[in-house]
Amino acid sequence: MQQHAPATLSQTAMRGLACKCPRCGEGKLYDGFLKLRTRCESCGLDYGFIDAGDGPAIFIIMIAGFIVVAAALIVEIKYQPPFWLHAALWIPLILATTLWPLRAMKSLLIALQFHHKAAEGQLVMRKPE
Numbered sequence: 001m002q003q004h005a006p007a008t009l010s011q012t013a014m015r016g017l018a019c020k021c022p023r024c025g026e027g028k029l030y031d032g033f034l035k036l037r038t039r040c041e042s043c044g045l046d047y048g049f050i051d052a053g054d055g056p057a058i059f060i061i062m063i064a065g066f067i068v069v070a071a072a073l074i075v076e077i078k079y080q081p082p083f084w085l086h087a088a089l090w091i092p093l094i095l096a097t098t099l100w101p102l103r104a105m106k107s108l109l110i111a112l113q114f115h116h117k118a119a120e121g122q123l124v125m126r127k128p129e
Contacts, residue, residue: 007115024040026043
């Protein structure tokens with residue numbers, strides 16, 4: 001097993017955006033579109049620690065919602081097109097702004113979780129003084 005020097009925050013972010021292993025930056029993170037591998041094929045890092053939850057989807061929904069709603073309002077106020085044209089314009093934009101960046105956002109949050117050693121919260125019982 002090869003020892004890996006800790007990555008800087010910018011290296012970690014770049015590994016995340018590239019959908020690579022957060023430790024070595026070489027192995028693939030995904031086995032499908034959003035299905036994670038069980039471990040890195042390059043360095044052997046067990047991906048069992050990963051818990052991105054709904055965070056990536058929430059970030060993407062908020063960003064995409066802002067872009068699409070702002071664009072739709074501008075087009076509506078400026079041109080007042082028929083509703084079918086709104087559907088033709090905004091449905092593809094919604095799909096593009098949500099599905100395209102989702103993999104990268106999920107792997108970025110996974111890489112940051114690894115970098116900061118984030119884990120599930122635990123209650124620590126203190127002894128009474």
